[in-house]
Amino acid sequence: MTFPDDRRYTTDHEWIRLGDDGLAAIGVTDYAQGELGDIVFVELKPEGADVGPDEVFGTVEAVKTVSELFAPVAGTIEAINEALEDAPETVNSDPYGEGWMVKIRPANPDDIDALMTADEYKRMVGAEA
Secondary structure, three states: OOOOOOOEEOOOOEEEEEOOOOOEEEEEOHHHHHHHOOEEEEEEOOOOOEEOOOOEEEEEEEOOOEEEEEOOOOEEEEEEOOHHHHOOOHHHHOOOOOOOOEEEEEOOHHHHHHOEOHHHHHHHHOOOO
């Protein structure tokens, strides 16, 4: 399991990373994809949709379960990862890279700083910090 230090984490197992362009990429953690198993379908809200903190922005369907995705902060969805439509398994193979799900323009970028650091998230999931 990996826990990149360049992003923040939620108790719902999403990660968020603010880019230089002011957009924040969001996806599920390596821990989450491992718990879900083989992901077979990803459904996301469309570009232009507004989301509040902890609001559902999509779902992931794995072989045995469906899980909701929760926005770490409020904002407007500016981009969705359309590649996941044809290759949802990318979330399993590269959760922190090509497996990103949406990019939002945060209503307040400072809200990201209030989320868990990599070390705090590691402790939460019981991994070595």
